[in-house]
Amino acid sequence: MTAEPISDRGTRWPVPPPNGYTVDDLFTLPDLPPHTELIDGSLVFVSPQRDFHTIMMDLLVDGLRRAAPEKLKVRREMAVVLDRRNVPEPDVSVVRAEAVTGRTLTRYQAADVVLAVEVVSPDSAARDRDAKPGKYAAAGIPYFWLVDVAGADDHPVVRVYELDPVTRSYVISGIHRDQLKTNVPYPIDIDISQDALDRL
Incomplete structure (x- = not known):
């Protein structure tokens, strides 16, 4: 210490x-x-979360797990070691199955992570939108999703990013409002409509 x-x-x-x-x-x-x-x-330190944050994580974890191939596992709120001075905790992560070495595991290495997801909260908006994506990209995490709200009704918006291996930065590959349908990091189709949130 x-x-x-x-x-x-x-x-x-x-x-x-x-x-x-x-x-x-x-x-x-x-x-x-x-x-x-x-x-x-x-x-x-993390502040108390809004209801949107919790149910959006639940919705994404459920959808990602239903579609995940055996070689990948879905985890929520687990530390990811990017380097000696950066250990964020993505809201949702998709990790390589071989990295899950036991029930006492407290962290993953960046090389274990295929997808990092951040659900924006008011107290962490700058970190979620600016700081963390750059750090995830620099650490080589191939995919990043940013989940936010938009419009007068605060409907969910998921922005899907892919890592450009040349620039080591993310490029946007899709913006999803009612249905999150993408083929990366594997085929995924998740209802993210207001109705889907209301059912939780």
């Missing part, structure tokens, strides 16, 4: 080391809140 906690009115907060936290710190610091992420050496 590279940081010593300080106490202020009964709350203990870790003091960051001079060069920021590393992946080792993230997994050894005691008493961190669930779903803490490491972004550019800083700890990021």
